[in-house]
Amino acid sequence: MKERIYIAGAGGMLGEAFHKVFGSDFELKCTDIDVNAPWLEYLDFRDRQAYIADVTGFDPQYLFHLGAYTDLEFCEKNVDATYLTNTISVENAVFIANQLEIPLLYISTAGIFDGKHEEYDDWDQPNPLGHYARSKFMGEQYVVAHAHRYLVCRAGWMMGGGKEKDKKFINKLILQLLSGKKEIHVVNDKDGTPTFTVDFAKNVLLLLRSQCWGLYNMVCKGTTSRLEVAKELVRVLDLADKVAIREVSSDYFKDVYSAPRPPSERLLNKKLELRGLNCMQDWKTALREYIDSYYPGIKSELAQLS
Ligand SMILES: NC(=O)c1ccc[n+]([C@@H]2O[C@H](COP(=O)([O-])OP(=O)(O)OC[C@H]3O[C@@H](n4cnc5c(N)ncnc54)[C@H](OP(=O)(O)O)[C@@H]3O)[C@@H](O)[C@H]2O)c1
Structure with missing residues (x-):
């Protein structure tokens, strides 16, 4: 019997x-308010009673x-x-996981750091700048304080x-490249680390199998910036000599991206490393894999435009 x-x-x-x-090894019930795939069902997790009833009815071994x-x-x-969805709903999840005595993944x-340091390990003190x-962070703190068994993965x-x-x-x-743009503006003052969703899910599976509950930074290996990621993407798409990346400061986008963002949100997977459980790939390898697996045919599509 699958868990x-x-x-x-x-x-x-x-x-x-x-x-x-997780789909091959586990029986899943996947829900969302945006039912955009046949394997999804509707559930609004802000509705505490509906959330409790739906999870309890499925009787899972884990709540993600x-x-x-x-x-x-x-x-x-x-x-x-935002707080109703991103924080209070997490309190609902903690209640359910504790009631069913199952581990919770959050x-x-x-982005919870203020970016005053270049990089942050799992024990650095967050200082969030905006409401998101x-x-x-309030969701994270609630899980850490109240869930009996949890994984918090950043x-x-x-x-x-x-x-x-x-x-x-x-x-x-x-999307800009597909619209035929030959010049792309990218900020030169934002550092961070990409996270390939598939690698992230695999690393969560590893943690779950090892039962090493707790809080973990979980990003791709390597340090980088928005600018460097954009340049690498253009290289991966074979457009390096056809598309120009124009460096701008964040000020250039101040009307579109008006929410506060830290200058650095680079994470170090220190705890995963120390436990020997870091299976996240280098960000350049992950980016190439992401494009190859999720955007089949994109290179020829773009080549036809140029
Ligand atoms: N995206 C990032 O760069 C990033 C980075 C770090 C951490 N995270 C975290 O990673 C997690 C997954 O994010 P993602 O990247 O998969 O984002 P996403 O693509 O925006 O997916 C989030 C999903 O949650 C749904 N949702 C919102 N309110 C809900 C509700 N009340 N009940 C049920 N479903 C609801 C959204 O529906 P709607 O689309 O209809 O709102 C959306 O389908 C989030 O907790 C996020 O904070 C994301």
Whole structure:
């Protein structure tokens, strides 16, 4: 008999990878408010009673609480909705996991740091700058303080889901390239670390198998920046001599990306390393793998445009 995992908020970038990685070894129930795949069912985890009833009815061995509002500008403008979704719903998840006496997985973010240091290990003190980051940090703190058994895994700049689901940096750049742009503006003052969703899911599986509960930084290996990631993406897509990356400061995007963002959100997977459980790949390898596996045919599509 397969063990069961209930995955809440599974309709996004990360949920797609969790469905793929955990789907063969476990029986899954995947829910979201955005039912965008046949393997998803509807559940709004802000509805405490519905969340309790649905998870209890499935009677899983693990509860994965993945979902959140992840658009920083939306979060700055919709503060109550943000805390209801990103923090209070996590309190619901902790209640359910404790009642069923099962471990809880919660996903936090590298964005909870203020960026005054170049990089952060698992024990550095967060100091969130905006409401998204604060709501995620409050969720993290609640899990650590109250869940009986938990994994809190902090992701960096998410790469995952491909054209259909990737709402973040990589797909934003790809959309510009597909629109025929030959010049792309990229900030030169933001450091961080990408996180390939599939590698992240595999590393969570490793932690779960080893039962090393606790809080972990979980990002790709290596240190980098928005600028370097953009340059590497253009190289991976064979467009290095056809597309120019123009360096700008964050000020250039101040109207579009108005939410506060730290100058550095680079994480070190110190605890994973010390436990010998770090299976995250180098970010360049992961980026190449992401493009090859999630954007088949993109290179020839782009070549035809140039
Ligand atoms: N994306 C990143 O760069 C990043 C970085 C670090 C950490 N994280 C964390 O990783 C986790 C997964 O994020 P992701 O990258 O997969 O983001 P995503 O693609 O935005 O997926 C999040 C999913 O949660 C859903 N959701 C929102 N409110 C919900 C509710 N009340 N009930 C059920 N589902 C709800 C969203 O639906 P809607 O689309 O309809 O809102 C969306 O389908 C989140 O906890 C996020 O904070 C993300």
